[in-house]
Structures are given as C-alpha cells and as structure tokens.
Amino acid sequence: MLKPTYDNLRRRMSDDGPRIIFASGPLGPSGNPRHRKYYWQVFSLESPLEGGEFLLHGPVLHTAQFEAEIARLQAGGQTCLVYGWSRPRLDPNNPFDPNSKKWKEVEFAPSWDEDPDPAVEGGHK
Amino acid sequence: MPGIAQDTVETFRRRVESFSVKYVKDWNDWLAADSRARPELLGRKLRKWQACRPNRMRRHAGGASHPGPYLEDLLADAGSHIAALSAFDIAAPAPLEEPGVDAALDQLWTVFEQLSYHGDVRGGLAGSVGISKGVLLASDGRVGPAFDSSVVGQLGLRKIQDAAQWRSALAVVHADIKAFEQRNGISFQDAKPPQFASLHNGRVYDMALGPR
Numbered sequence: 001m002l003k004p005t006y007d008n009l010r011r012r013m014s015d016d017g018p019r020i021i022f023a024s025g026p027l028g029p030s031g032n033p034r035h036r037k038y039y040w041q042v043f044s045l046e047s048p049l050e051g052g053e054f055l056l057h058g059p060v061l062h063t064a065q066f067e068a069e070i071a072r073l074q075a076g077g078q079t080c081l082v083y084g085w086s087r088p089r090l091d092p093n094n095p096f097d098p099n100s101k102k103w104k105e106v107e108f109a110p111s112w113d114e115d116p117d118p119a120v121e122g123g124h125k
Numbered sequence: 126m127p128g129i130a131q132d133t134v135e136t137f138r139r140r141v142e143s144f145s146v147k148y149v150k151d152w153n154d155w156l157a158a159d160s161r162a163r164p165e166l167l168g169r170k171l172r173k174w175q176a177c178r179p180n181r182m183r184r185h186a187g188g189a190s191h192p193g194p195y196l197e198d199l200l201a202d203a204g205s206h207i208a209a210l211s212a213f214d215i216a217a218p219a220p221l222e223e224p225g226v227d228a229a230l231d232q233l234w235t236v237f238e239q240l241s242y243h244g245d246v247r248g249g250l251a252g253s254v255g256i257s258k259g260v261l262l263a264s265d266g267r268v269g270p271a272f273d274s275s276v277v278g279q280l281g282l283r284k285i286q287d288a289a290q291w292r293s294a295l296a297v298v299h300a301d302i303k304a305f306e307q308r309n310g311i312s313f314q315d316a317k318p319p320q321f322a323s324l325h326n327g328r329v330y331d332m333a334l335g336p337r
Contacts, residue, residue: 031299032296032300035297036300094293096282097282097284
C-alpha cells in the first residue's frame with residue numbers, strides 16, 4: 001500500500017492537473033447500498049497528519065463527504081491519496097450473518113434505514 | 126479462506142486449481158453427458174454430494190420407487206428458466222439487474238425445492254444447498270456458486286431460506302468478484318486458470334471457494 005506521506009504525494013503530483021490516486025481499497029462504492037457501507041480517508045497536502053498517524057487519527061468520511069472532498073480538492077488543483085474500505089451493514093434483511101466466524105473482529109455498520117448519513121447517487125450513504 | 130476480493134490473481138488461480146479433483150471429474154462427467162443421461166446423472170451426483178441431506182432425494186423415472194415428479198420432470202420444468210438465463214454471467218457488470226433474471230431464479234428455486242420429497246427437515250423439501258447445486262448443474266455452471274457450508278462460511282452469509290435470500294447471496298458473490306477485478310485490474314474471465322477458462326464463471330467461483 002502507498003503510504004499517506006507528503007513525500008509520496010509530492011512525487012506523484014503532475015503538471016497535467018490534480019490526480020486522485022486510490023492507494024488502497026475500492027475505486028468507489030459499489031454493490032447493494034443496503035449490504036455494505038463504505039468509508040474513506042483522503043490525504044492531501046492540507047492533511048495535518050501523515051503516515052500511520054493519518055491512517056489512525058485522520059478524518060474518516062462517509063461517501064457523501066468523500067465525494068465533496070474529492071470535488072473540493074480537484075477544484076483547488078490538489079492531488080490526493082484515497083484509502084477506502086467497507087463494512088457489512090447490520091440488517092436482518094441483508095445476507096450477512098453477524099455470528100459468522102468471518103465477522104468475528106468486524107464491527108458492523110448500521111442498517112441503511114438507520115444510517116443518518118445522506119445518500120449519494122446510487123443510494124450509498 | 127474468505128471470498129476472493131483480497132486475492133491476487135496468483136492466489137485465486139491456486140485456489141481454483143486446488144479444488145478437489147474428484148469434483149472436477151464429476152463436473153466434466155456432467156458437461157459431457159447428453160440430455161437423456163442427465164436425469165440419472167443429476168441424481169447420482171447430488172446424492173454423492175449429499176446435497177439434499179437429510180431428506181430423501183427424488184430419482185429418475187427408471188430408478189424411482191416414489192411417485193412423480195421424477196428428476197427428468199424437474200429438469201424439464203427448469204428448462205425454460207434455464208433458457209432465460211442463457212446469457213447470465215455472475216461476473217458481468219450487473220447480471221442480477223437484467224430483465225427476467227429475478228423471475229427465472231425464483232422459478233428455479235421452486236422447481237429444485239422438489240429435489241427431495243420426504244424427510245424431517247423443511248417439510249421434506251430440498252434446501253439452499255441442494256437447490257443451488259441443482260441449479261449450478263442445470264445451468265452448466267452459469268448460476269453459481271452453490272451455497273454449501275464452505276461457501277456460506279467463507280462469505281459470512283446467513284443460511285439461505287428462500288429465493289430472495291438466494292438472489293441476495295448471489296449479489297454478494299457478484300460484489301466479491303467486482304472487488305477482486307478492481308484490486309487486480311483484470312477481468313474475472315482473464316484471471317481464470319487457462320485450463321478452466323472455458324468453464325462458466327459461476328462454476329469457477331464455486332471452485333475457488335469449494336472443497337479442497
């Protein structure tokens with residue numbers, strides 16, 4: 001994984017314009033929005049933290065925030081590194097079994113209905 | 126091991142290639158069989174795989190001591206729904222959103238519930254393991270994987286109780302495949318081991334998560 005450091009970021013900046021570099025995780029939310037919730041961290045030169053500190057303590061965004069942040073950075077001509085992941089949603093109507101060994105260390109996201117975050121186009125919150 | 130989303134192409138290929146040899150042979154036998162041989166073969170394979178346990182499985186007409194329907198009737202009933210899924214590909218961009226897919230899958234669930242007819246569980250009917258294995262065979266591997274305990278456990282799924290939950294589970298599989306493709310920058314089709322490249326994607330996914 002490409003680490004979120006200012007040095008790594010500077011070395012990947014381009015004169016052709018701002019770049020969005022997906023350093024780990026998906027390229028965007030996908031699949032059934034009721035099955036999984038996506039989370040994002042966006043590292044730019046504006047980030048006060050870098051490296052492991054950023055990954056541990058940097059802001060974690062829901063998808064609407066992620067899209068807004070990307071748009072803001074792009075408009076400002078800033079390249080960024082994106083770290084994304086997802087969690088299954090806790091919903092008796094979705095296919096995941098919270099008691100399965102697979103999810104032993106995993107914290108489930110709230111169900112889509114109970115998730116207060118705004119939905120983006122496609123329905124992901 | 127979990128689904129394939131976190132696999133490299135090399136890991137995925139290794140998983141597929143380490144699928145139990147006896148089951149690879151079973152599959153080749155199925156693909157090679159003509160339609161007249163398939164009812165008897167369907168019963169033989171599903172009983173060997175214990176797909177409908179603990180309930181009693183139906184047999185083909187020539188080998189049955191139970192009243193109909195027989196396995197040839199089930200395959201005949203499934204025919205039009207299998208045909209409706211002739212272009213189904215679990216690795217396609219949005220296979221479960223194609224027109225007619227939901228209805229065809231729901232009908233196949235109803236048909237293959239009849240795989241078993243007597244027993245203490247599920248009112249004698251077949252469950253998700255038998256149904257999904259039956260559909261996997263009848264569709265020549267298009268509609269897969271089969272949701273046996275190995276696949277369900279690796280994907281962290283609830284026990285599948287009805288057709289809607291089965292479709293939901295197939296959506297999880299589809300998402301897993303898409304995540305794998307995105308991670309590796311390669312299509313599932315191109316990631317398949319060359320010796321299995323001609324098999325339908327549902328079957329190959331089944332091999333990746335199935336018994337060693």
